[in-house]
Amino acid sequence: MPDSEKPRSEPExxxxxxxxxxxxxxxxxxxxxxxxxxxxxxxxxxxxxFGAILMILIAAMxxxxxxxxxxxxxxxxxxxxxxxxxxxxxxxLLRTLFGGTP
Numbered sequence: 001m002p003d004s005e006k007p008r009s010e011p012e013x014x015x016x017x018x019x020x021x022x023x024x025x026x027x028x029x030x031x032x033x034x035x036x037x038x039x040x041x042x043x044x045x046x047x048x049x050f051g052a053i054l055m056i057l058i059a060a061m062x063x064x065x066x067x068x069x070x071x072x073x074x075x076x077x078x079x080x081x082x083x084x085x086x087x088x089x090x091x092x093l094l095r096t097l098f099g100g101t102p
Contacts, residue, residue, distance in 0.1 A: 047055065
């Protein structure tokens, strides 16, 4: 954007207590107004105890799923890796027995 052009509108951030005149527990923490094809409002509030417990449970379930997937992949790939290492050792021994260069 050239320096001579100014943006048509800028975001306006209004603290939550300005609307009611006093900060309160029920008021949203942040209110953002953005002018893009209308007015959009974004409310950000501190999660309560139920929300925090729910987020911890979801994170624990995701961690358990990733652990199970990782463990299953490890168990599946372990025999394949053992076979590849055994094949490499056998090929190396056969090359030395039949006069190939090591």
